[in-house]
Amino acid sequence: QKEVEQNSGPLSVPEGAIASLNCTYSDRGSQSFFWYRQYSGKSPELIMFIYSNGDKEDGRFTAQLNKASQYVSLLIRDSQPSDSATYLCAVRGNTGKLIFGQGTTLQVKP
Amino acid sequence: NAGVMQNPRHLVRRRGQEARLRCSPMKGHSHVYWYRQLPEEGLKFMVYLQKENIIDESGMPKERFSAEFPKEGPSILRIQQVVRGDSAAYFCASRTSGGTYEQYFGPGTRLTVT
Numbered sequence: 001q002k003e004v005e006q007n008s009g010p011l012s013v014p015e016g017a018i019a020s021l022n023c024t025y026s027d028r029g030s031q032s033f034f035w036y037r038q039y040s041g042k043s044p045e046l047i048m049f050i051y052s053n054g055d056k057e058d059g060r061f062t063a064q065l066n067k068a069s070q071y072v073s074l075l076i077r078d079s080q081p082s083d084s085a086t087y088l089c090a091v092r093g094n095t096g097k098l099i100f101g102q103g104t105t106l107q108v109k110p
Numbered sequence: 111n112a113g114v115m116q117n118p119r120h121l122v123r124r125r126g127q128e129a130r131l132r133c134s135p136m137k138g139h140s141h142v143y144w145y146r147q148l149p150e151e152g153l154k155f156m157v158y159l160q161k162e163n164i165i166d167e168s169g170m171p172k173e174r175f176s177a178e179f180p181k182e183g184p185s186i187l188r189i190q191q192v193v194r195g196d197s198a199a200y201f202c203a204s205r206t207s208g209g210t211y212e213q214y215f216g217p218g219t220r221l222t223v224t
Contacts, residue, residue: 032210032211034212034213036215042217043201043215043216043217043218044153044201044215045215046212046213046214046215049210049211049212051210088152088153090153092211093155094166095158095165095166096141096143096158096205096211096213097143097155097158097166097169098143098145098153098155098203098213099155100145100152100153100154101152102151102152103152
């Protein structure tokens with residue numbers, strides 16, 4: 001079992017819709033969770049982090065964490081073509097290193 | 111620019127040569143992580159360093175790879191006797207001490223071994 005799992009996609013949504021990206025993790029003791037966005041050929045860019053159960057909102061982005069079910073999700077409201085990228089879910093491991101999922105490719109169609 | 115800096119951005123080496131990748135963390139950051147992204151694969155942790163210390167090298171291949179973060183100057187990831195399978199994007203990330211543990215990535219070095 002992989003430590004962090006994501007559906008590789010592609011996830012295709014129309015412009016203006018809500019995109020929902022999901023991630024599950026295997027280590028029940030994990031405390032910190034991160035979402036990064038990576039455009040093709042570029043480096044990962046931190047979008048959000050979340051530590052507590054529930055929702056955390058930042059602009060058009062909402063991160064949701066459910067530790068009991070061991071999943072974390074990212075919602076993108078009013079999706080734009082510029083949101084088309086690969087979204088990486090990461091869990092903080094011991095020593096602070098990040099353990100990444102394979103990433104979900106999002107395509108927002110105009 | 112106060113972001114994480116990496117150089118070179120692109121590096122071409124022939125099989126058997128050495129590759130040296132440099133990373134300067136964000137100002138005020140003393141923790142450096144190196145990750146590797148192979149073509150069509152995810153990001154994998156390699157090594158975590160603080161000034162003059164390797165804290166976690168559990169992701170580093172046992173041979174040919176080494177890393178350092180000297181008291182002065184950038185962190186360096188060194189790959190000796192490169193092989194084609196080392197072709198990848200190598201990213202450095204940094205963070206502050208304590209706090210929320212979020213890491214910020216540099217632009218990466220794209221290594222091509224011919």
